[in-house]
Amino acid sequence: MSIVDLMQPHLKNVKPYVPGKPIEELRRERNIQGEIIKLASNENPYEPIEEARQAIIEELSEINRYPDSGCYNLCIELAKHHGVNPNQIFIGNGSNEILDLLVRAFVGGSDEIVYAWPSFQVYPIVSQLAGVKSVQVPLKDYRLDLPSMRAAVTRETKLVIICNPNNPTSTYVSKSEVDLLVEDLPKEVLVAFDEAYYEYVAAADFPDTPDLLSKHPNVIVLRTFSKIHSLAGVRIGYSLSHEDVVTCLNKVRQPFNVNSIAQAAARAALKHMDKIRVRVKENRDELDFVRVELQKLGFVVPPSQTNFLLAVPPPGNSAIIEQLMQKGIIVRPMKPFGLGEDSFRVTVGTPYENRKFIETLKELV
Numbered sequence: 001m002s003i004v005d006l007m008q009p010h011l012k013n014v015k016p017y018v019p020g021k022p023i024e025e026l027r028r029e030r031n032i033q034g035e036i037i038k039l040a041s042n043e044n045p046y047e048p049i050e051e052a053r054q055a056i057i058e059e060l061s062e063i064n065r066y067p068d069s070g071c072y073n074l075c076i077e078l079a080k081h082h083g084v085n086p087n088q089i090f091i092g093n094g095s096n097e098i099l100d101l102l103v104r105a106f107v108g109g110s111d112e113i114v115y116a117w118p119s120f121q122v123y124p125i126v127s128q129l130a131g132v133k134s135v136q137v138p139l140k141d142y143r144l145d146l147p148s149m150r151a152a153v154t155r156e157t158k159l160v161i162i163c164n165p166n167n168p169t170s171t172y173v174s175k176s177e178v179d180l181l182v183e184d185l186p187k188e189v190l191v192a193f194d195e196a197y198y199e200y201v202a203a204a205d206f207p208d209t210p211d212l213l214s215k216h217p218n219v220i221v222l223r224t225f226s227k228i229h230s231l232a233g234v235r236i237g238y239s240l241s242h243e244d245v246v247t248c249l250n251k252v253r254q255p256f257n258v259n260s261i262a263q264a265a266a267r268a269a270l271k272h273m274d275k276i277r278v279r280v281k282e283n284r285d286e287l288d289f290v291r292v293e294l295q296k297l298g299f300v301v302p303p304s305q306t307n308f309l310l311a312v313p314p315p316g317n318s319a320i321i322e323q324l325m326q327k328g329i330i331v332r333p334m335k336p337f338g339l340g341e342d343s344f345r346v347t348v349g350t351p352y353e354n355r356k357f358i359e360t361l362k363e364l365v
């Protein structure tokens with residue numbers, strides 16, 4: 001008998017989340033002395049804005065106290081920002097936590113969760129943790145196929161997760177496609193829009209999902225401070241929903257799930273959206289640069305509405321990810337997602353990092 005035999009049977013086969021390779025791990029493994037550039041985790045390449053840094057420093061003198069469990073001030077400020085009531089906001093330890101809590105609160109037994117695949121790695125994990133069936137609907141041309149997702153909804157379906165834009169393919173579904181789905185779904189089926197990359201979107205026909213809330217109490221919108229706000233390390237995300245969803249989520253969360261440093265940083269970041277918009281513009285310019293250069297090298301690159309690109313190399317480049325790593329550039333292999341043996345996802349970095357990545361790639365392809 002091993003300890004693993006004692007584990008709950010439905011949890012034994014859970015495959016833990018595989019993050020992008022950390023810089024220090026690559027340095028240790030390959031004994032790389034020089035510069036390492038990590039473009040593997042869709043992080044913001046810049047540190048948080050000065051006001052958020054300052055708020056973090058000021059908050060340090062208070063961390064002998066427990067944080068505000070209900071994130072009162074941040075809920076009020078987010079509600080104002082989005083034009084909803086504060087009781088429609090739920091704050092989580094990253095939007096990942098909210099996905100987990102949603103499943104924990106609403107899905108169990110013979111219920112099913114429908115989501116697209118390939119999509120965000122966390123969806124199969126939270127489904128397995130709850131011991132419920134995942135129904136994975138294949139993408140079509142790297143995009144979510146909403147009609148097929150609708151067709152996959154059965155009487156057992158409790159939750160549909162729409163990753164928009166989709167990680168790892170970077171594509172989006174439009175307002176008209178989303179409206180059709182939401183109108184057509186049974187009211188007993190919750191639909192969660194995971195919009196971690198929302199702030200990067202440039203497409204004019206991207207859906208305004210918070211707008212759906214007044215008419216559709218089954219809609220939940222997930223957003224995060226991890227991406228555009230550069231706060232991935234403090235872990236803070238939030239959802240917008242009907243207040244009853246918030247009541248349910250509050251029943252299943254830890255008492256102090258969001259630390260005080262994260263709350264202070266998020267409040268400061270929210271007050272300076274003007275600075276964030278500058279970063280959105282730079283991301284788009286750099287995204288376009290990297291996309292065009294990849295295409296010149298023969299890569300297939302689906303159109304992106306995010307801070308990353310999916311790159312499918314031309315034939316004959318089977319060692320490309322490994323070779324990039326040898327040269328100190330970390331991208332995210334897409335083989336585990338079934339997106340091709342040598343495909344990878346690359347995050348938009350600083351202008352310097354992006355040019356270094358492209359120059360290195362030119363030597364290799």
Ligand SMILES: Cc1ncc(COP(=O)(O)O)c(C=O)c1O
Nearest residue numbers: 094095096120167196224226237
């Ligand atoms: C689609 C998607 N949702 C959620 C997250 C996680 O966000 P958070 O850091 O808020 O947990 C990510 C992060 O990579 C993501 O790509």
